[in-house]
Amino acid sequence: MIVAFLNQKGGVGKTTLALNVAGELAGRGERVTLIDADPQGSALDWSEQRGHEGLPRLFGVVGLARDTLHREAPELAKSVDHVVIDGPPRVAGLMRSALLAADLVLIPVQPSPLDGWASAEILALLREARIYRPELVARFVLNRCGARTILARETAAALADHDPPLLATSIGQRIAFATAAQTGRLALECDDATSAAREIAALADELIHLRIGGSTP
Template identity: 75%
Template sequence: MIVAVLNQKGGVGKTTLALHLAGEWALRGKRVTLLDADPQGSALDWSQQRARENVSPLFGVIGLARDTLHREAPEIARTADHVVIDGPPRVARLIRSALLAADLVLIPVQPSPFDGWASAEMLALLREARIYHPKLSARFVLNRCDTRTGIARATAETLADHDPPVLATTIGQRVVFADAAQSGRLVVEFAQQSTASGEITALAAEVARLAP
């Protein structure tokens, strides 16, 4: 399965989700490759920090920020159980290529009306991609979310009847994600019993059930 984590809006936590999905599957014995399709290269930076900390790799990270992604990702997927694409913000040609490569698109959004408005452009690209790739599946993911707030509940209720729908699993706004990333680690390695680790486990299981 090729899973692309995409949104035109920056700062919604795409890299964090992509790394943690890849890591969760790898820890469960799956062969996983992460494609860093963001010219900023945050996933590659994380991988390099992991090496500097002398932490063994869990999965391969390949820089592939080019619009031939839709041709190259399926070839890479031949030797992997899961390929995760960490997509770029704002670079439409790269996002289009990632959409054409993917079996499933995850669109992270934060519980904010601004994120909802910003997602409109992403949804337009998704509709365009489905002309050429009609089997492309997509889901929203509520990320950096405090479910106790009214706006978080309102966002979840709005997306419940949306196309694409929202995943049941939500990921909270938790400092442990940033603390783990500084040392090139995942939350399961940094704080295994944390709520954040449990949320990632639930997310990876829910996404895996959507495999075509």
Template identity: 75%
Template sequence: MIVALLNQKGGVGKTTLALHLAGEWATRDRRVTLIDADPQGSALDWSQQRGREGLRRLFGAIGLPRDTLHREAPELYRDADLVVIDGPPRVAALMRSALLAADLVLIPVQPSPLDGWASAEMLALVAEARIYRPEIVARFVLNRCGARTVLARETAEALADHDPPMLRATVGQRVVFAAAAQSGRLAREIDMESPAAAEIAALVSEIDQLGVERREP
């Protein structure tokens, strides 16, 4: 399966989710390759920091901020069980290429009406990609949220009956994610018992239950 985390709005936590999803799958004995398609290269920076800290490599990380992703990602998939794409913000050609490469598109949103409005353009791109690959599966992921806040609850309710739907598992705004980003670690490596580690594990389990399989276009 090729999973792309995409949203044209920046600051929604795509890179954090991409790294933690890749890491969680790797700890479940899956062969994972992460593609950093963001020209900023934050996922690659994390991987390099991990090397400087002397930590073992959990998954391969490759920088491919190019509009040929739809051709290159399937080639990388031949040697992996999963490919995770950390998508670019507001680069239309790259976004379209990542969409055409993906079997599953995850759209991270924060609990804010502005995120809901900003995702409309993203959904239009998903609809466009489905003209060529109608089997693409898409889901919203509620990220950086306080689980008990009114705004998070209202956002979840607003997206509950949406197409695409929202995953049940949500990820909170956790200090441990910032520490993980700086140290080249995963939240589970810092504190296996943390709410952050449990949230990522629940998210991966729910994605696995979707049963999305790779279909060659």
């Protein structure tokens, strides 16, 4: 499976989700490579910090912020079980290449009407990619949700009948994710991060179900 976390809007948590999903899959014994397709290189920085902390390498992280991603990612996928792409913000050529590379696209959005409106560009690129890849599956994922907030419920309701649909799993606004990122760790490796780890595990389960179940786009 090649899964890409994409949204042209920055600050929605693409890197956090990509790293933690890759770590969850690797923790289940799967072979995983994460492609850092963001010119800022945040995932590569995380991997370097992990090395400085003397932590074990759970999955490979490679920098590939080029619009040849659609050719290179499938080659990488031949030697692993899953490729996870941490996508770029506002780089249309790179975004198109990631869309053409992926089997499954996740569009992280935060609980705000503005995030939904800001997704128009990625949705237009998704429609374009489906001309060439009609089997491409895409889903919104609600990220950084405050516990039981009205805004999170309203955003979920607004996306309930959307195309692409919203995943059932949502990810909370949790300090554990920020703490983990600063030290090259995953949420599941941090103390008092049970809820964060449980949410990431549920997200990984849902992604695997989508692929095994042969979900429609």
